[in-house]
Amino acid sequence: MKRARVAYAGAIHEATPHPDADGRRLRLADGRVVAEDAVVWLPPFEVGTVIALGLNFSDHAKELAFNAQQEPLVFLKGPGALIGHRGQTRRPADATFMHYECELAVVIGRPAYRVPRADAMQHVAGYTVANDYAIRDYLENWYRPNLRVKNRDTCTVLGPWLVDAADVAAPPALDLRTLVNGTVTQQGNTRDLVFDIPFLIEYLSGFMTLAPGDVILTGTPEGVVDVKPGDEVVCEIDGIGRLVNTIVDDAAFGRG
Amino acid sequence: MATPSSLSFDIAPYRLSGTVYGTLLNHRDALAALGEAVHAAPYKAPPKSVVLYLKPRNTLAGPGDAVVVPADAPALEVGPSVGLVIGKTACRVSEARALDVVAGCVIVADIAVPHASFYRPQVRFKARDGFCPIGPRVVGLAGLGDLTRLAVRVHVDDRLAHESSTAGWIRSPARLLAEVTDFMTLLPGDVLMTGVPHGAPQVRAGQRTAIEIDGLGRLENRFVAPAEATS
Numbered sequence: 001m002k003r004a005r006v007a008y009a010g011a012i013h014e015a016t017p018h019p020d021a022d023g024r025r026l027r028l029a030d031g032r033v034v035a036e037d038a039v040v041w042l043p044p045f046e047v048g049t050v051i052a053l054g055l056n057f058s059d060h061a062k063e064l065a066f067n068a069q070q071e072p073l074v075f076l077k078g079p080g081a082l083i084g085h086r087g088q089t090r091r092p093a094d095a096t097f098m099h100y101e102c103e104l105a106v107v108i109g110r111p112a113y114r115v116p117r118a119d120a121m122q123h124v125a126g127y128t129v130a131n132d133y134a135i136r137d138y139l140e141n142w143y144r145p146n147l148r149v150k151n152r153d154t155c156t157v158l159g160p161w162l163v164d165a166a167d168v169a170a171p172p173a174l175d176l177r178t179l180v181n182g183t184v185t186q187q188g189n190t191r192d193l194v195f196d197i198p199f200l201i202e203y204l205s206g207f208m209t210l211a212p213g214d215v216i217l218t219g220t221p222e223g224v225v226d227v228k229p230g231d232e233v234v235c236e237i238d239g240i241g242r243l244v245n246t247i248v249d250d251a252a253f254g255r256g
Numbered sequence: 257m258a259t260p261s262s263l264s265f266d267i268a269p270y271r272l273s274g275t276v277y278g279t280l281l282n283h284r285d286a287l288a289a290l291g292e293a294v295h296a297a298p299y300k301a302p303p304k305s306v307v308l309y310l311k312p313r314n315t316l317a318g319p320g321d322a323v324v325v326p327a328d329a330p331a332l333e334v335g336p337s338v339g340l341v342i343g344k345t346a347c348r349v350s351e352a353r354a355l356d357v358v359a360g361c362v363i364v365a366d367i368a369v370p371h372a373s374f375y376r377p378q379v380r381f382k383a384r385d386g387f388c389p390i391g392p393r394v395v396g397l398a399g400l401g402d403l404t405r406l407a408v409r410v411h412v413d414d415r416l417a418h419e420s421s422t423a424g425w426i427r428s429p430a431r432l433l434a435e436v437t438d439f440m441t442l443l444p445g446d447v448l449m450t451g452v453p454h455g456a457p458q459v460r461a462g463q464r465t466a467i468e469i470d471g472l473g474r475l476e477n478r479f480v481a482p483a484e485a486t487s
Contacts, residue, residue, distance in 0.1 A: 049312040051379075074379045076310040078275055080441045113385075140307065141299045143280055144376045147308040152439045153347070207326070207380040208314045255348075 002126075002161035002241075005084075006039035008032070015039070041085035043158040044128055045107055048213035050077040050156065051204060052103075052132060054145065056194045056219025072195045072203060075144075077132075077151050085160035085241075088248045089133055090153070091229055093256055097136040098227055100245075101220035102178040102235035104190045105130040106197055107162060112210040120201035123210065124165045127172065129243040130217045131157040131235045134224075158215070161241045168239060171197045176237040180227060188221025190237070272341070273445030274316060276388055278366055279432060280307040280374060282451025283424045289454045290374075298375040306427065306435045311366070311449075315388035322480045323367055323386045325461040332479065334459055335366035335452030336408050336467040338422060340429055341394050342448070347441040354433035357442070360394040361403070363467050363475040364449050370458060389477045390447065399471060403429050406470040410457050413464055420453035 004015045008028060018025040018033050027033050054073035083089070091098050109125025133155040138148040168174075173191035177184050195203070200216055227233055229249035236242045250256040281287045281303060287294070294302040317323065325332050343359025367387040371377050400406070404425060410418040427435070429450060436448065459465055461481040468474045 049314065051312075071378060073376065076312055076379055076383065078277065078310055078440065080275075080443065138305065140303055140305065141301070142303045142307040142374050143309050146305075147277075147310075148305055148439055151308070151310075153441050207384045208312065209385050211314065 001167065002163045004044050004159065004161055005042040007042060008034055008039045012042065037086070041087070041159055043082050043084050044160065044162040045125075046213050047079060047082055047158070047215060048211055050079070050082070050215055050217065052077055052150070052217040053195070053200070053219040057188055057192055057221040058194055059188070059192070059222040072200060074204070075150065077156055078147075080153055081151050081156040083154050083157050085157075086244050087154065087157060088246050088252065089155055089157065090253050091227070091247050091249060092135065093250050095135045095137050096226075099134055099136070099224035100178055100186075100227060100233050100235065101132040101134065101224060102176050102186055102237070103130040103132055103217045103220050104172060104174065104176065104237055104240065105158060106200075106216040106218060108210045108214040108216075109165070109212055111212065112201060112205040115201055115205045117198040117202040120198035121165070121170045123201060124170070124197070125212065126162045126164045127168055127240050128158055128162050129160075129235050129237050129241045131233065131243055131245055132217050132220070133157075157235075157243060157245045159241065159243055163240050174238050174240065176221070176235070178223065179234040179236070180225065180231055185225050186221060186223030190218065192221065193218055271445050272390070272447065273443055274313050275443070275445075276311040276316065276339070276364070276390070276447045276449065277436070278309045278311060278337070278382075278449040279427075279451045280309060282426050282432070283420070283453045284426055285424055285454040286452065287426065298373075306432060308436065309382060311388040312383050314385050315383055317386045317389040317477070319389065319391040319475055320477065321386060321389055322478050323389070324384070324482055325479050326369070326384065327482055329369045331370065331458040331460050333368045333370045333456050334410060334465050334467070335368065335456040336410050336418070336420070336469065337364045337366050337449040337452050338403070338406065338408075338469060338472070339364040339390065339447040339449050340433070342442045342444055342446045345441065345443055346433060346437045349433055349437050351430045351434040354430035355397060357433065358397055358429065359444070360396040361400060361472055362390055362394045362447065363392070363469050363472045364447065365389040365465070365467055365475055365477060366449060366452050389475060391475050392473050395472055401471070406472075408453065409468045411466040411468070412457050412459055417457040418453070418455060422450070424453060425450060
């Protein structure tokens with residue numbers, strides 16, 4: 001089972017794929033069947049705390065010349081950064097290196113406090129795709145990665161679907177990739193996480209209570225490249241979804 | 257499970273959204289205390305733009321709540337901060353108009369496991385359950401006068417342990433809001449902490465704190481060992 005949250009005809013709806021051959025239509029909970037491009041896609045669940053992992057793929061850590069870690073590199077993000085599938089993300093005019101990060105997002109379904117590794121997956125509601133943009137020009141060596149790099153409006157994209165945990169073998173070993181204007185620029189498999197999902201839930205729930213709707217962005221593999229206004233960025237995870245986003249310039253946001 | 261919280265999101269006349277951001281090193285004495293280290297590795301330069309962090313929803317607590325001192329931390333740092341409560345959607349506000357988006361102010365206790373490095377601190381230092389008591393009430397700006405002249409006192413077990421003033425801010429609330437809302441929209445009910453002064457007191461399990469800020473009242477909390485919290 002997979003579900004989306006969409007805005008259509010004046011209300012927010014839960015939507016599921018319509019079982020026809022082309023897969024381009026959605027069935028709203030109230031029975032209406034609509035084209036997938038006739039709706040506004042929202043993040044597919046009510047998002048609580050957004051917990052992100054830095055350098056959690058061994059190849060990406062190498063790419064950024066980072067040494068092996070003892071403990072996960074965790075940072076937090078606020079709700080204002082979130083947008084859904086088919087949204088627009090702003091690239092500021094002064095940025096010289098803005099990159100996407102395709103990540104498997106793990107959505108918590110049951111409160112978790114001091115949950116041992118062996119029980120961790122019982123607390124997972126499901127999965128979605130995240131594209132967690134960074135603008136490296138703004139990186140400073142204080143509380144890295146500082147929020148000006150990582151918590152910008154429109155820079156955390158989630159969706160299109162929340163896929164039930166029951167439909168994905170645990171822990172997930174899924175191919176993921178990013179395509180910029182149709183060209184594959186980033187590839188990996190979620191089996192290569194430095195700290196895997198059960199570990200992350202055990203670790204995080206050891207000091208903070210995780211609540212339904214909290215989401216863990218599990219990190220991105222190597223292959224991040226600069227993206228420019230007009231680029232279409234697609235983050236795909238097999239079995240989870242294909243998350244489309246377009247980069248726009250300052251003018252689209254009434255700036256400059 | 258987590259310690260029960262008395263925090264009411266409805267702190268009349270405002271409803272908090274539950275989103276709380278903190279500002280790092282916004283007091284001149286806190287930055288000065290780092291001395292020449294700000295130019296050395298790993299920092300290599302003093303902070304240029306505003307540096308923020310998040311206090312997630314599991315950290316939110318209210319007046320009187322018990323804060324658990326984890327077994328692996330001998331003490332916790334209790335940082336007093338003026339929290340700006342946002343009253344209107346704030347995106348790209350100018351410094352001159354920034355205070356128009358502020359509904360009022362509230363005391364925030366920014367609690368942390370003491371840590372020396374500001375380079376890439378673990379979130380477990382600042383994001384444990386109950387590490388962000390807020391209260392006792394939101395006070396409108398009209399009742400506060402000049403925000404950059406408020407005295408801030410922290411009492412530990414009824415003894416005055418720390419005194420500071422908002423005159424020590426590097427960025428005024430208006431300046432802070434202008435810089436933050438250039439990249440991040442703040443919504444009604446969001447709280448932006450204006451920073452913690454240097455030398456915030458450390459407390460152990462069994463102690464009590466009271467933060468007093470001119471015009472904002474008094475926020476009291478107590479600190480307990482893990483066993484007491486579950487009993």
